[in-house]
Amino acid sequence: MDMERLKKEYMNISDKIYIFDTTLRDGEQTPGVALTVDEKIQIARKLNNLGVDKIEVGFPASSKGEIESCRRIKALDFDSTLVGLARSLRKDIDAVIDSDLEYIHTFLGTSPSHRDYKLKMNKEQIIETAVDGVEYAKDHGLKVEFSAEDATRTEYDFLCDVFDNIVDAGADILDIPDTVGVLTPITTYALISDIKEKFNIPISVHFHNDFGLATANTLVAIERGANQAHVTVNGLGERTGNCSLEELVVTLKAAYGIDLGLDTTRLYSLSNLVGRLTGVKMPVNKPIVGDNAFAHESGIHVHGILNNSSTYEPISPEMVGHSRRIVLGKHTGANSLKSKLKEYHIDLDDEQFDNVFTQIKELGDSGKCITDDDLVSIAITELSSARETRIVLKGLGLSSGGGVSPTATVKLEIDGEEKEAASTGVGPIDASINAIQSLISDTMNINLEEYNLEAITGGTDALAEVFVVTSDPDDNRSTGRSTNQDIVMASILAVLDSINKLLLIQSV
Ligand code: KIV
Ligand code: ZN
Secondary structure (H helix, E strand, O other), rough: OOOOHHHHHOOOOHHHHHHHOOOOHHHHHHHHOOOOHHHHHHHHHHHHHHOOOOOOEEEEHHHHHHHHHHHHOOOOOOOOEEEEEEEOOOOHHHHHHOOOOEEEEHHHEEEEEHHHEEEEEEEOHHHHHHHHHHHHHHHOOOOEEEEEOHHOOOOOOEEEEEEHHHHHHOOEEEEEEEOOOOOHHHHHHHHHHHHHHHOOOEEEEEOOOOOOOOHHHHHHHHHOOOOOEEEHHHHHOOOOOOOHHHHHHHHHHHHHOOOOOHHHHHHHHHHHHHHHHHHHOOOHHHHHOOOOOEOOOEEEEEEEHOOOOOHHHOOOHHHHHHEEEEEOOOOOOOOHHHHHHOOOOOOOOOOHHHHHHHHHHHHHHHOOOEEHHHHHHHHHHHHOOOOOOOEEEEEEEEEEEEEEEEEEEEEEOOOOOEEEEEOOOOOOHHHHHHHHHHHHHOOEEEEEEEEEEEEEEOOOOOEEEEEEEEEEEOOOEEEEEEEEEEEHHHHHHHHHHHHHHHHHHHHO
């Protein structure tokens, strides 16, 4: 596509586009999310390091804690401009002033719905109140951005009337919120084109994602000359959220070559921090930062990616600080499996490779997602069938009962030499695993990371299936599995299975 021609004929992109991040305000209004002052500071620091132009740090009139967090962030003296939200009310504006902020974002509902059902004000009262807020803030030396809340459901002539008055009152920038996300790309195109033609003042947009169009609409607004976009990390915000910071910034750079001066390599870690602190985890298919954003499973795609990543990736994962993942499953091809095995330094002969490949396909067909740990475990099991098992259980004695600590005596053959040890524990399984650990401590230092016990048949003679994950200090991990009618035996054999595989992993 001839982008330069498209830009010239269809777009009117402004020379400078400002990123106004509202993760700490609208993002915090995500249902169920509340951030502590320290958490807000951590996020603000990362936003500043990323290089966003403005950070809406809070709504000071809403609580004392908000004023405190705004003040503490302000004291950090960031490069990003810090913004405080206020209704068009003098007491709200005072709270922003009290927070030491120099940039205010005032707002007032302008749509019939907000006028009639929420504010109970007529059009004149709306204009009077909004203008008073802007003038009061300007009189206190603040930079003022005014939002006509629910602008996109406001009669167009009245919206222009409000904006005319707000401009006369001295506002520095006008914001158009699509408060309930009703815009579409073409209605955005028309609205922003008209507003840009009529007003000679910077225009900002604040679009919600109710129909999943927030990022697309924000992009169109920028294409039609909007000077600023309100965004949130991970697209957080009221209900279904706002335009996503990472999606917008990356699209502008990748599709149009517009570099906003942000360090995009920080996006993934910022997204993770926000996900962790807010408890809102991203779906795996979330663009740019989701687990699958750079993950490939199908043989055809992996083959392409291994030759040149541009075949099936629009940008490199490094551009956003993410990483590529080759996932195994029913669509896996031989090339993917080979590259995965190479990654783990596992050498299989042709027959072993075919066996592993078949197992991966069978697991995939049964609907299982195959993790790297699974693959290593399958491949190592395949390898171990051709090698001697280094640690073998030779005997087990248990004693437990009222008033005495459960004790296990375990006899193992380790590299051909028999050794025996007794240990106590909170129960017979714990005691047995402690005994194993004491016996192998010369050979290796292992950690039991996971232990899962499942009864796979009913009754007192039920078969127990034990699944364990062990690791060593070098972070090698290995799974082990065993099924037995005796749960202690199943546990010991699963642990030994896992340890033997770990020894193999260490040797490859
Ligand atoms: O969505 C909205 O209208 C808002 C305003 C406060 C700008 O968040
Ligand atoms: Zn909003």
